Every structure is written in structure tokens, then in C-alpha cells.
Amino acid sequence: MRFFIPLLFRLFLMLLVPIASAAEAPLPTSQATPATAVSQEGVPVKVLNRQIAVFRAPLFGVTPAERARRTSRRIGELLAHAGAGVVTTQLEPQGNVLFIDGSMAIVLGPDDVDKLSGETLDSATQAVRQALADAIAETHESRDRGRQLTALWRSALATVFFLAIAWVVLRFRRAVVDRTTALLTSRADAVHVAGAPIIQASWLQALVRWLVRAAVFLVLAIALYEWLSFVLTQFAYTRPWGEALGSYLFSAGEQLGLGILHALPDLFVAVLIFLLARFVTAALGPVFDRVERGQGRSTWLDKDTAAPTRKIVNIGIWLFALVMAYPYLPGAGSEAFKGVSVLVGLMITIGGSSLMGQGASGLILMYSKTLRVGEYVRINDHEGTVIELGTFTTKIRTGLGEELAMPNAVVLGTTTKNYSRAVKGSGYVLDTVVTIGYDTPWRQVREMLIDAADLTEGVLADPKPRVFKTALSDFYVEYRLVCQAVPSQPRPRAEVLDLLHANILDVFNEQGVQIMSPHYLGDPDTLKVTAPDDPYAAPKRTNKPPASA
Template identity: 40%
Template sequence: MIRLHLVVLFLFLFNAPLFAEDRADKENTPEPAELVVWQRDIVTFRASIATLSPTIRRDTALRRIQELPEFSLYDPVTAQSVKLGDLNGVSFLSGKRLLFTLVEGDINSADGETLEGLSSSVVTRLDALRIARLEQRNWKINLKGFGISVLATLVLAAFLYGLQKLNRIIRRFFVRSTSKLSTLKQRDLDLRPAFLQISRRITAILISVIGIGACYLWITAVLGQFPFSAPWAAVLGKHVTHLGGEFFSSVLASIPNLLMVVLIFFLTRGTARITTQVLRSFEGETESDSAFAKDTARATRRIASVLIWIFGLVIAYPYIPGSDSDAFKGVGVLLGLMISLGSTGLVNQLMSGFVVLYSGAVRTGEYARVGDVEGVITDIGLLSTKVRTPKNEYVTVPNAVLIAKDTLNYSRLVDDQRTELCTAVTIGYDTPWRQVHELLLRAADRTPGIRENPEPKVVQTALSDFYVAYELRFVPADITRKGAVLSDLHQRIQDAFAEAKVQIMSPNFVAQPEALVLPPEE
């Protein structure tokens, strides 16, 4: 271990001068300074000459160019080779006035630049700057630029006005066309206002983009008419060209992926349609105990369609342009978090819905009793079941509640036998039981809505201290009229017993009254 420490210390001491030299080189490297005159890049100073840093050299060159007299603009810019001690350089002159000098240290060696090539390009730029300053003083050029700018402004105003008119025409067209789209209105769901708003927003965005593009072109055209601002126009044009090139390059690169997405879309839609057609054929099934009854087939069709589209989306997701971007990933994480936090109750309801649908406990159109709710089942969904009570009350029962309570189905056949309804009366022991049976059956025979087959029957359910309990059992013709049939039957029972002078002991009497309790004769 001691030897290892000594080796490390030796290497550090040996390389310490090199490290110090690298740090010194970085500290002594001057910061480049770029010479910009009239929004035009002339040259970049990178080397120091004696005590003159690149920044001082840049400021000195800028001051000399700005202090040139007006008549010097007619003198061409020339370059002369010079030698500054051990340094080879090139001096740039306007007539006989020195502007600045470049040395070999100012060359960007990384780009393979040479001193001759750099001096030639600098002469071209300085000469272009001189011509631009001369043109800026020319009133004909300025007048022409002003006229073209005014004309471009008028054209822009007319174009924006036309865009506004076009926007109104397109809005009226969408209003007329949307009102005729009857497919967007299904029962109480009307999607036409939403479609109209979306179309208006998309139109407004497109019109705005076109207007902004027109304004951008107008600015570029106006700036390009004057020598002083022409470089700004060139920069704006480069930005537009760059953005347009990137956009079209992205579009061309995305074409294969888009074709794959379209192919997956059509395959998914075709599969969903075939599955829907197959399962839709079961929706006409009338047998309640069928494996694919109407409700089950409809729910299965919807579930299968959703699963097929989810599967297609999963396959197509990698081919969607921008799917690997951070924005898509962030949206995916957000959706996953929302689903994981809010899906606990939803999953419970969905699982309960599967149990209700595929167990076949109730079907649409059947008359059933769920807990305290009794009525006709109008709809069975994955989340809840709709019940219409005899009072025409529409009650929504969550499927989780439905499977947690006892369900009594009055419409379901059991061994080809229907559910029996019953009503009970209590009669004293002084009335022969055969007479009570006859009166109850007579009342049932007089009541419409009671099936003759199977025939009604009377059952004695209890022999109490003061009376006998009789129960009349029957099968209604229409179970959905259960309440109306029972009400009518009770009236017939009262009439039959009153005609026979038989007292009904309900409510119970502890002692026999002195006179029979009968309704007055009409």
C-alpha cells in the first residue's frame, strides 16, 4: 500500500508542470471579438498583438471605420501583406487610411481557413459595406424602397382584409353544413354545436397562421428595400428557410410511419366491424337463458370493440410521429397516474357489471325486485342498471349494489312455470272454509289479468286463535301490471265476501262483535 501511494505521488509531481501549463494556456487564451458594422459580420479577431487584445483591436477597427470621411466611400478597399515582427499579416485600407490588420492567429484553423482566403472574403465584405453606405445616401434608392414598402403595406392590408372576409364566409358555410349533418344527432345527444365550435377554432388557427406568415413576409420585404436593414431581412429569410426545411424534412421522414399508422387503422377498423357484425347477430336472441342474450351480446360487442381499438392503438403508438418526445411521455405518465388514482371505484363497478351481464340474473324487459326497488329493467350497462317502477320512476341502481342484494325476478320461467303472486285474508272459524275457498276463487275468476292456466288456488297458511289465514295464489297474465292486478283483485274479494255476508277478520278482532262488520249495501 505504501508503494502504491509513492507511485501516485511521483506521477502527480511529474505531471504537475504539465497541468500547470495547461491551466496557464487556458488562462492566457484571449476571448475572440467579432467586428460587426451596419448589421454585417466583417471578421473575428482571435489573436493578441503585443498588448492589444482582440477586444481592443475590434474596438479600434470599429472606430476607424466609423470615422471615415464621406468621400472615402468612393475609394475601393485594398489588402496589403505586412510583417509585424515575427508575425505575418494583412492590412486593410480604404484608399490610404488603415482600417485594421489581421495576423495568422486570427485564422480559424478548425475550418481549414487560410490567411489569403480570409483576406479575400474580408475585402469582399468591406467593399459590400462601402457600397451599402453609398446606396443608403442615394435618394433614388430610398424613394424606391419607400414606394415599394407603401405598396407592400397596401397589399398586406388588402390580404388581411380578404382573410377576414374569407373567415366569415367559411364560418357561414360551416353553420349551414353542420345543420344538415343529421348523423351527429342521435336521440338526445347533439354533437353539432361541438363540431361547429371545433371547426371554427381550426379555421381561426389556420387563418391566424396565414396572417402571421403574411406579416412576416411583409417585414422581410420592407427591410430588404433599404441597405441599412437589408441584413435583417436576410436573417429573417434564413430563419424561414430553415424552419421550412426542417418542417418538410420532418414530414418526409414521417411518411413511412404515417403510412403504417393508416394501415393499422384500417386493419383495426375492419376487425372491429367484423366482430361487431358477428356479435350483433346475437342481439336478436329472445331466450333469457341464452349464453349470448340481447344484453350480453350488446355488452360483449362494446367490450370487444373497445379492446380491439386499444390493441390497435398500442401497436400504432410507436409509429405515431413524436411518440418518443418528452411531451408524449409526460402525457402518458399523467394519464397513467390519473387512471391509477381514480379507477378504484370504476374497476369495482365494471367487475360488478360483468357479473350482472354474464350471470343472467336479470335481462332487459323483465320485471324484477332489487332490494327496495321493483319495476321493469330498461337497461343494463357496465356501471349501472336502469329500472322503471310502476309509478314511472326511473331508478339507477349501481351494479355493485345490485350484486350485493337479493334479486327477485318475476318474469323468469322456472321449469316452464311462472312466478305466482298471492294475497291473504283472515276469516273467523264461524265461516266454513269451503265457502271461503269458493269466494276467493270467484273473486279471482272475476278479476281480469289473471291466467286461467294454471288455475288460481287457495292455501290455508295458519290456524290462529281467532281466525284462519287463507292465501290466494295466482299467475298474472302480465307481470308488469302486478300492482294493478292486485288492486283489482282486492276489490273483487271485498265485493264477493260482502255479497255472501261473510266478515273479513282483518284487522284482527280479539272478541266477536255483536253484529257482522260488513260494508253498507249500495
């Protein structure tokens, strides 16, 4: 209740202030309003807050503003006399003259007619005559104390009725929220997917509370509007305001209803276009599903490009449907709709350049098949397995368990090393480099490296590991071991490479071959190898690798 009382007061002020402002606006004068502007818009003649006529042209050299001022004063003087208030009309060459109880009240010239709306002098005269009759009747009513008391009694009764409606609505608002929420929650709890409810009770409660509050606001606003319109029509001076409020509500409702009826055919066409777009996307869905499952393939579409192609085709279909349905959408021809369309286009143009660049880079990566999900790659200084190749970012998981998201533009502009392409079957290439002095036979080094690879769990025996002598430097020979890793239990490349390095160290220690590169100053007195009797110095380890078994 505390929330709605200030709200009702604000609604009352919103409805009352424009009416009061319009009533208190002074009549334009000949000095303040140019003659050209007056001739187009006209100057109204008001008596007891009711518009009697509109003067749009000078008469006998008197400006419309001065005519309106004199006529308002003349009619006021005539109504001040307690006469019968009989209105008569006399046709003159200069125009039609209207009399009140035989006294001239107003002269309406041919140029005062609103020709743009198709009004004639006779129809304008009849409207002025009816307005004068209403003003005379309201003048008599304002002097009748009994009718004033009746108006006050009706206004008080309407006020009590309005307050009763507001009290009932606010009183049962909480009960409606509680019962509706309980009913919807019980129904929603019965719907589960995989053992979990689809809709949470907190969401339903917030939604019901918002809907009930909106409904309460709408009901109170309508009741306040009707109460204000009824009260204003009870008094002679404010009756034109009440009539204006009532006619505005009905005209707005009529205009809204006619607008909805006129928009229905176009809206039906727009809905039909969207339904056709939905049908086409649904019909193409099974084709992409078969390709993604590996059951079908064409020259331009395979398992890796099926998902992005589906998105591109669906977006293209819906954009085409939106362009085709745009002229049929309600309000598409309005200036507001056009302004919003221009604003959205400008925002996309200015702020979407980077986004479009990332999307284009993602499409290039997908369709050039530079990367695929599951491949082990090196991008810049980061190594890992590709877990997602998205439209804007590429995600890889490193050997340390980190998940890295790289913008596609960065990936496309960087040299990418792919360890999974030149392999037999699934897996990735594993390579490492050691540098050994010239005093160790190269055949011995080759066999030791191959033995270390054979001892490493996860390294594939077929194809057989190979050793390449990649450089003959000043103090040592550079050997590169290349093998293929296909773990039976998938593990990160860093773990397999760690096991391989451990086995290389163990094998070289067992054979007494020291690794002294790349800095060579001279032969030491003793070999720089681990003693065979104590390969596990403190802190000791209880689990020994298979290489030393």
C-alpha cells in the same frame, strides 16, 4: 374590419418584439459570464446589428467577452472612415488575422472554431470575411441618401400592397361565407333520412364561418410576415432581422415538409394496423348479429350476453391496434407526446376507479344473468321492469311510470328479488298476503283467494293460483296467494296487483269475512265488512269491476 385591425397590430408586435429584444441585449462581460460557460456558448461580435464572429476562448490572456467588446469597437472605428473597405487575410501562428484597408480588424484563434458542428479555422475565416464585407457594404449603403430614399419608396409600396390584400380579404369574407353556406345548405337539404335532413343549416353556417375566419387569419398572418420581412431587408441596420425572418420561414417550411415525408412510411403502417382492426371487427359483426337475433347460440354466448361481448371484443381489438400502432404515430417519441400519455394514464388511474368498479359490476350482472331486460324485479325498496342493463347503470320502470337508474355496484351489492324467473313462459310472479282469524275455515279462505285471482284480468289460469298458509300467529292465520301474471296487453305489475287486491276485498265482503289483522282486541258487535247493497259509497263510481257484476 374592427376585429382584424387590432389583430394585425398584435401580430406585428409579436413578430417585432423578439427581434428588438435580441438586438438590444447587451454583450456579456467577463464579470457577468463565467469562463466555462463562455467557452461553450461563445460571445458574438456584432457590428450594425450583424454578427461578424463568435469568440469561444481567451487569447493572450484576454477573455472572450473583452475580446468581443474590443473587436466591435475596433471594427466600428475602421468603418467610420470612408475607405474602400477591402478585406484581406493574414495567417499567423496564433490564428488568422483579418484586415480592413490594411488595418487589423479581428483575430480569429483555433479555439474559436465550433468543433461540434465540424467547423474548421479556414471555413470560419471565410464566413467572418463575408460578414465583414456585408457590414462594409451596409455601412456604405447607410451613407447613401439615394438608396435610403429608394428603400423608403419600396417599403411604402409594399405597405400599400399589403393593405390592399387585407382590404380585399376582409371585403369579400362575408360574400364567401354567404355563398359557401348557401351552396352547402342546398346540397345538404337534398340528403334526407326518414324524411328528416341529416345536417342542419345552422351547423353548416357556423362551420363555414369558423373555417373562413381561420383562412382569413392565416392569409393575413402570412402577408404580414412577408411584408415585415421585406421592409426590414430594405434598410441596412434592420436587414439582418429581415434575413432572419425569411430564413426562419423557409427553414420551418422545409423542416415541416421533411418531417411529413419522413413520417409517411410510419403513418402508412399505423393506418394499415387500424384498417386490419376495422376488418376484424366487421368480420365478427355478423356472428354477434345472428346470436342477438336468436339464430345461433354457443355454450358461452347467448342472446343476452351477445351485446356486451361485442363491445368487449371490439374494445379489446382497438386497444391492441392502438398499442401496436403507437410507435408509428407521428410524434410518438417526443417528450410532449410522452407527457400527455402519462397525464392521461394518471387521470384514468385516479378518477376511473369508481368508473371501473361500476363497469366490472355491470359485466358480472350481465354474464351471471342475474337480471335480464323485461324481467320484473325488486331492488331495495323499488319494484319495476328492467328496461336497460347497461355497463354502468341498470334502469327499471316502476308501476308509477317512473324510470330509475341504479348504479351497477349498488345492484350487485343488494339482494334482488326477481319475480320473472320462476314462471311458466313470459311474465312475472304476483303474490300477496292476507291474515284472517281462526274462526274462518282455512278451506273457505283458500277458495276465496283463488276466486279473486281468477277474476283478475291479467292473471294466468295455467299455472293455477296457489294459496300457502305461511304462519300460525297468535290471533290469525297468514295466507299467501301466489299466481302468475301474463297480461295480454302488458301493464305494470302495480296495476295488476291493484286489481287483485280490489277483487280480494270484493270477494271477502260478499262472503262476509272480515279482515281484522294484525291488531286483534276482541270480536266486534257487527262484522267489519262492506254492506252488499252499497259497495260504492260516495263519491259514487259509474264503472263497476267484473267481480261485482
